[in-house]
Amino acid sequence: MSSNLGLVDDECSWWWYGHNNISVYITQVAAVSSGTALLLAVLVVCWWVSKRWNKGGGPTLPPGPRGLPLVGNLPFLEPDLHRCFAKLAQIYGPIMKLQLGPKLCVVLTSPSLAREVLKVHDAIFANRDPPLVAATMTYGGIDIVWSPNGPQWRMMRRVFAHEMMSNKSLEACYNLRRQEVVQMVKEVYTKIGSPINIGEVMFLTMANLILSMLWGGTLQGDEKSSIGREIQKVMRETIDLAAKPNISDFFPILASFDIQGIERKAKKLLSRMNHIIDPVINQRLDQMDQKEEGDQQGADEKKERKDFLQYLLELKQRDGKASLLTKIQLKVLLQDIIGAGTDTTSTTVEWAMAEMIQYPEVMRKAQDELEQVVGMDNIVEESHLPKLSYLNAVVKESHRLHPPLPLMFSHCPSMSCTIGGYTILKGTNVFVNVWAMHRDPNAWESPLTFLPERFLSDSNNNYDYKGTNFSYLPFGSGRRMCAGVPLAEKMSLYVLASLLHTFKWKLPDGVNLDLSEEFGIVLKKKTPLVLTPTPRLSNVKLYS
Helix, strand or coil: CCCCCCCCCCCCCHHHCCHHHHHHHHHHHHCCCHHHHHHHHHHHHHHHHHHHHHHCCCCCCCCCCCCECCCECHHHCCCCHHHHHHHHHHHHCCEEEEEECCEEEEEECCHHHHHHHHHHCCCCCCECCCCHHHHHHCCCCCCCCCCCCCHHHHHHHHHHHHHHCCHHHHHHCHHHHHHHHHHHHHHHHCCCCCCEEHHHHHHHHHHHHHHHHHHCCCCCHHHHHHHHHHHHHHHHHHHHHHHCCCHHHHCHHHHHHCCCCHHHHHHHHHHHHHHHHHHHHHHHHHHHHHCCCCCHHHHHHHHHCCCHHHHHHHHHHHHHCHHHCCHHHHHHHHHHHHHHHHHHHHHHHHHHHHHHHHCHHHHHHHHHHHHHHCCCCCCCCHHHHHHCHHHHHHHHHHHHHCCCCCECCCEECCCCEEECCEEECCCCEEEEEHHHHCCCCCCCCCCCCCCHHHHCCHHHCCCCCCCCCCCCCCCCCHHHCCCCHHHHHHHHHHHHHHHHHHEEEECCCCCCCCCCEECCCCCEECCCCEEEEEECCCCHHHHC
């Protein structure tokens, strides 16, 4: 998501992808056993009773389109849900309800309403409703993304934000990030003059970068590459499985039947992930146990090996408080970073490159800035990033026009609450259509134009990633906003700067730029971006 997702991005919407296949759902539901059909009949009665109750003086729910018995609005949804919801909002207003099977959902499309949910009533809307695949892959939803608001979630969030995302932690593993970016530049250089798939290069780079930061001090050489490739396979299969329409998500009463076998497949994927992660953790634990106290050589090795796994294991054993972070919680933290740090960040870089191909003047300005800040005899370092104000504006504008996660993860109120004059019932899935809000002409001048300069003016200096400006929420807001913003910001800017500084880019001959979107776990380009690089630096040694 994912997301961006930022890295552990709390704002994603896996389980809605594929509603254009609703005919498949209905066909499969109709084919269940007679016992299951009886359960469905009960659902119909419950749905009818709830409708009658609402008409008979119940709470005032938001407006919304009429639905059919049992399936509600599911048959009428379009595959690009962010656009579908934006069009419905023009009819029913910035707060509307949808009935997705027996589940009641509310979609928000206004900064003021988003502020009510994410800030004013943040504590009430801080819970989740994980889809089946996510719940299975995270041991019942105990990770940062899906865990319910409570002491365990707050502990894990604190560990992630203060231990892993602190300036000290990120600085300690800078060399690991640098090695992967240098390797990326080297590999692109070997393909000079040939078209390359930018999204694929970015995904592999981000995957290697994330894995190096997670346990770069433990794995080396072929072992690291082999584990990296296997994790990529598992994550790809997990993403594909999560994108499939699942009857159990829309009709939880049928979940125990696992009609489509999705839960069984998710359990197999989790088992494969465990076979990858467990040996790495056990190996590091053995190394830590073998260290002798006061061994200076061991201390020096420890100083060099500052990856995230090291921080987590040190925390787990600190002061004898191992119960603060269980091994399972440690594993789901690692899985969160892997899942969120690959697709979302690589997608952001691909969209930024695509927009700069459409607007060559933007690319020229960004490369001129790099030439002034970095120089043509140097490669980009993270120390240069704070000085790249224009390129930072390019990334922000990419997040505005193409938010990696266009619909935030659902926020489920722990009690009924009034938002915008309407009652949001306890347990309702509340979604914020960030994509529509980022294109609102009332909030943005020329909202459909890629214009990085809008983030350079003094009047727009409050458009940051902190989630305090509710017209701009690429990483969400409130207590459930993305916890990995510091790393996501560094990674996307660092990789993009390196690509622009070391190479010139153009479309292959005869290829037209396609900026159409494809709604899924993240908002990707429907057609992969393929570009041809040529060297921009005269010193060949900088590429090796």
